[in-house]
Amino acid sequence: MRIGVLVRMDRKKDIETQFAEVKEMGMESCQLVCWDRDLMTNENADKITAAKNKHGIDITAFWCGWPGPKIWDFYGGQETLGLVPASYRFERIQTLIEGSDFAAKLGITDFVTHVGFIPENPYDSNYFGIVHAVKTVADHCAVNGQNFLFETGQETPVTLLRIIQDIGATNLGINLDPANFILYGKANPVDALDVIGKYVMGIHGKDGLYPTDGHSLGNEVALGQGKVNFPLFIERLKEIGYNGDITIEREITGDEQKRDILEAKKILEQLI
Template identity: 65%
Template sequence: MRVGILVNLHADMDLKEKFGELKEMGVESCQLVCWDRSLLNEETAAVVREAVREKGIEITAFWCGWEGPKVWNFYEGQETLGLVPQAFRFRRLEMLLEGSDFARLLGVDNLVTHVGYMPENPYDPNYHSVIACLKELALRCKNNGQNFLFETGQETPVTLKRAIQDIGTGNVGINLDPANLLMYGKGNPVDSLDVFGEYVMGIHGKDGCYPTNGYELGEEKPLGQGKVNYPAFIRKLKEIGYDGDITIEREISGEEQKKDILMAKQMLEELIAAE
């Protein structure tokens, strides 16, 4: 397992400079995140490919956002996040299909996104509508030689496993964010590996706490200061044979973010190296 860092792609950023910072931090990989549909084109892809070539950073996944409103809580989130809300579904599907094509231009094998609050009831008509939408996306990814990965958090582990099985295209997996499972109150990340461990193809290194009310997500914390039991989590990943990257995500900015990322990197590398 290697330790990587999440990188957000913006129109005005110097990607070579950003990748240079990663190299200075001793990092060789990243997941590339983009919420700006206007950047999903060959011109941007050429810039990214050149930065990868010059700086030697491997992009292990392309994390594709989607257009429209997004509220990260338990109420408005039900109606605004991912592909579940019918009002935004097809426009967002179009962007995710473009995201898969963009990832192909980059030579990246994994496409990741948040799907939204998948209904836990498999008889819910909206559940089957979302599955049909995801099957179309997964087939585009398959044609592009890619896997489609659910970013965890908004679904229970059992609901997520059922969705993967119901999509049934053979190229659908999970980008497991252990903090998200806690922050959304959906499950324990260590135990979740007993449910869907065979589908885990990516990991976010993030920490957080359980929710303390029924309206807002739990609080994100610096890695090691939340409720994710990272020693047990890394041991379990080794037990199930996961050998991919752990990509650090810290959802703040500035010098405090860099400090927390470096602390997380050291902690993760020590846990990975331990017997």
Template identity: 50%
Template sequence: MAMNIGVITHLANEGDCFAKMSDFGLNVCQLMCWDVSMATREIAENTVRHAGAAGVTISAFWGGLPQPQVWDFKEGPLTLGIVPVKYREERMKVLKKWADFAGWIGTRALVTHCGFIPENLTDPEYDGVVEAIREIASYCERLGIEFWLETGQETPVVLLRTIERVGMSNVGINLDPANLIMYGKGNPVDALDVIGKHVREVHIKDGMYPSNGDELGREVPVGQGKAHFPELIRRLREIGMDGNLIIEREIWGEQQTRDIQAAIAQLKGWLQ
């Protein structure tokens, strides 16, 4: 099965959010939302209707978590994902609501960042994180969907170890090569040697390695960073990954549109 090109689309307008897809000439998206108040049956039904009218397939749903969220190395471990005990219970409830929404719209998986999962498996907090991921994955399994961990705050071997210990077949990885680079956690091409068999979908996003020990590296337009997409796509094909390639550009406005269009053109060339 060929890898399809898609784009991140933000849930908005009560589910009427797919008009721009036709501007890009794409019919696959990963739907994203950070506002859990939108996780209702009514909005889900509207979303399905509008996606159908636009001829769009929603490949997965990316569920954001409540504040605080600090995307750096200083406060990130204390605020991101379901790792911080202080926020875990509330955020697990939010993820279950997003899982319900993902099930209602008939998509394949719920995706999120789990946070800075401890590198040391003997860390006293590690088992609790594993149990939390297993609980969310079990909830998703009952709904007939998968739970994908997006790369970012963890090294590839931590993701592998955690998936092994969770021990559920519906847990996979949403590979964001830029995140591996921007967090200094690994080379995405080499990471496939460790986690490749668990990769279900890929974000097409590019970035640079950190230049200091406190801040993430910069996101840059696709093809201008360290992701080396031609080689990454070659390796993805070698390992048999046939999931979608979802373009993500975390800026706003006309420049975002131009960068996404440029990424589409480059991807078409790399996939030939």
């Protein structure tokens, strides 16, 4: 297992500088994140390709966001996140298809997004529409030779397993963020591997705390300071044969973010 870090496409940050920083931190890989569809251009694809080749950084996955409102809590999130809300679904499907095509230009074969609060009840009137939407994007990913990966967090492991089985596509997988399972109060990430381990194709190195009320998510914290049992989590990943990358994510900015990323790298390297 290698250690990588997230790189975010941003109008204010030069992509070559970001890849240089990844290399300076001693990383060999990254996941590329984009929430702005206007940045998914041929020009930017060329810049990214040149930067990753110059610094010898592998892009293991393209994490694609979508347009429209995003409310990261248990109430607004039900109505705004991912492919779950029908009112935003068509435009978001189109954006994800564009993202898949952009990732293909970069030679990236794992495509990741948050699908949203997938209903636990398979008889929910919205469930079939979500299944169809995910299948539409996954089928397009398949044409591009890509896997479609669910980012974990907003659904229980069993719900995630069920929708993968119900869709039935052979290119579906999971980008497991252990902190998200805790932030959303959905599962212990170590135990979740018993349910969905065979579908895991990517891992985020992130930590967090459980929610303390029914309205707001738990808090994301520096790796090693939260409730993810990383020694046991890494041991369990080895047991199920996972040999992919662990991509560090720290949801703050500035010097503290970089310090926490480097400390997370040290902790993970010791465990691996």
